[in-house]
Amino acid sequence: MGASDYELVQSASAGDENAFEELVGRYKNLVYSVILRMVTDAEDANDLAQEVFIKVYRNLDKYSPEFKFSTWVMRIATNTVIDFRRKKKQAFVSIEDMETELPDIATPENTYLETEEKGILQKAINQLPDMYKLPIVMYHLEGMSYQEISSSLGVSMSKIKNRIFRGRKLLKDMIIKQKEGDGIGL
Amino acid sequence: MDCKYAEKLMMKYMDSEITEKEASALNEHIAGCEKCRQAFYVYDAMLRESEIIAAEEITAPDGFEQAVMAKIKAEKKPVYGYSTSDRIREVCLCVFIALFVSSGVISRNAEAIMAKLYQYPVFRGYIDKVIAFSAKSNIYIQQAADIINGAVISADRILSSMALLIGVCLLAVCLLQAVVYARKNWRR
Numbered sequence: 001m002g003a004s005d006y007e008l009v010q011s012a013s014a015g016d017e018n019a020f021e022e023l024v025g026r027y028k029n030l031v032y033s034v035i036l037r038m039v040t041d042a043e044d045a046n047d048l049a050q051e052v053f054i055k056v057y058r059n060l061d062k063y064s065p066e067f068k069f070s071t072w073v074m075r076i077a078t079n080t081v082i083d084f085r086r087k088k089k090q091a092f093v094s095i096e097d098m099e100t101e102l103p104d105i106a107t108p109e110n111t112y113l114e115t116e117e118k119g120i121l122q123k124a125i126n127q128l129p130d131m132y133k134l135p136i137v138m139y140h141l142e143g144m145s146y147q148e149i150s151s152s153l154g155v156s157m158s159k160i161k162n163r164i165f166r167g168r169k170l171l172k173d174m175i176i177k178q179k180e181g182d183g184i185g186l
Numbered sequence: 187m188d189c190k191y192a193e194k195l196m197m198k199y200m201d202s203e204i205t206e207k208e209a210s211a212l213n214e215h216i217a218g219c220e221k222c223r224q225a226f227y228v229y230d231a232m233l234r235e236s237e238i239i240a241a242e243e244i245t246a247p248d249g250f251e252q253a254v255m256a257k258i259k260a261e262k263k264p265v266y267g268y269s270t271s272d273r274i275r276e277v278c279l280c281v282f283i284a285l286f287v288s289s290g291v292i293s294r295n296a297e298a299i300m301a302k303l304y305q306y307p308v309f310r311g312y313i314d315k316v317i318a319f320s321a322k323s324n325i326y327i328q329q330a331a332d333i334i335n336g337a338v339i340s341a342d343r344i345l346s347s348m349a350l351l352i353g354v355c356l357l358a359v360c361l362l363q364a365v366v367y368a369r370k371n372w373r374r
Contacts, residue, residue, distance in 0.1 A: 017255060017258070017259075020255070020258070021251050021254075021255055024250070024251045024254050024255075025251050028246040028250050028251065029243075029244065029245050029246050031246075032244065032245070032246035032247075032250070033244035033245075036244055037244075042247075046246070046247055046250075049246060049250070050250070050253055050254050050257060053254045054254065054257055054258060054261070057254075057258050121231075121232055121235045121236065121239070122239060140233075140236040140240065141236060141239055141240045142240070143240060165197050168197070168200065168229065168232070169193075171232060172225055172228045172229060172232065175228050175231075175232070176224065176225075176228060
């Protein structure tokens with residue numbers, strides 16, 4: 001069995017670069033995946049994910065083992081991605097804007113989302129404000145628990161639950177509006 | 187069951203936390219409520235689609251670790267070349283040398299220089315002011331010296347001691363900065 005995350009953190013803090021490289025290897029896919037789902041551009045996601053690990057390295061001495069290392073890394077990742085989106089002014093899109101930005105898709109059947117239409121859900125998620133988008137991505141696409149999301153974002157679990165419920169409702173309304181716009185009924 | 191409660195049960199359904207009893211109650215409700223039925227279909231479809239999206243494995247690009255480590259190493263290396271502090275040290279050094287040399291020349295030949303400049307009306311006013319200020323400060327310093335040492339030390343002596351002290355301090359600062367600057371650049 002390999003060294004624990006905390007052992008690697010301690011070695012990396014003492015100057016062992018191989019230890020830090022191993023930590024990067026352990027969490028690169030999680031970090032990159034969440035960031036890519038938030039920003040959608042692969043190049044931006046790569047740059048941001050690298051920036052996250054550089055921040056992690058610079059702040060290794062601030063890591064406390066009372067949190068899981070993955071949770072701490074995710075907190076840095078989510079803050080980085082929120083800053084990035086804020087700078088790009090993507091964060092606050094009104095629901096009215098979302099409707100017009102959703103793609104026109106011809107729906108053959110009366111089911112809401114067919115396999116070939118999965119872009120609808122992805123696009124709708126992309127249009128959610130960050131406060132709903134992040135928990136939705138982490139819960140539904142990354143399979144994280146409410147507890148893990150709560151620790152990563154530094155927000156209480158009840159708030160996270162509310163945001164996910166609210167996010168789902170927003171998504172549902174967007175999809176219904178989109179379908180009604182296409183002239184598709186039940 | 188009202189629609190609000192039905193929506194709560196739908197959320198429980200999406201969290202895989204709904205009980206059989208709750209599921210049958212929800213079924214009963216959506217059979218008779220078109221709005222909730224529509225909502226349930228969408229939620230159910232969203233759940234299935236999110237599972238498909240989540241199953242797509244996203245991996246970081248090749249060479250990710252190496253890129254991160256290269257950036258970290260680049261950050262650690264000392265930055266050679268002119269930094270702001272280098273420039274400040276250089277300016278300190280030049281200013282000090284210029285002042286040191288010029289003040290030495292001026293103080294040795296102060297009277298001759300002032301006599302020469304006094305011939306020009308442009309400088310005459312300034313030189314008068316300098317002489318008046320110098321005389322005044324000499325009086326004050328002499329008074330201070332009288333009080334402290336019972337006129338043992340002359341005003342000139344105090345002035346020259348102060349000038350020497352300031353000069354030594356400036357020289358020490360200058361030397362320190364020069365050593366730091368030289369050590370940093372010789373390491374190249």
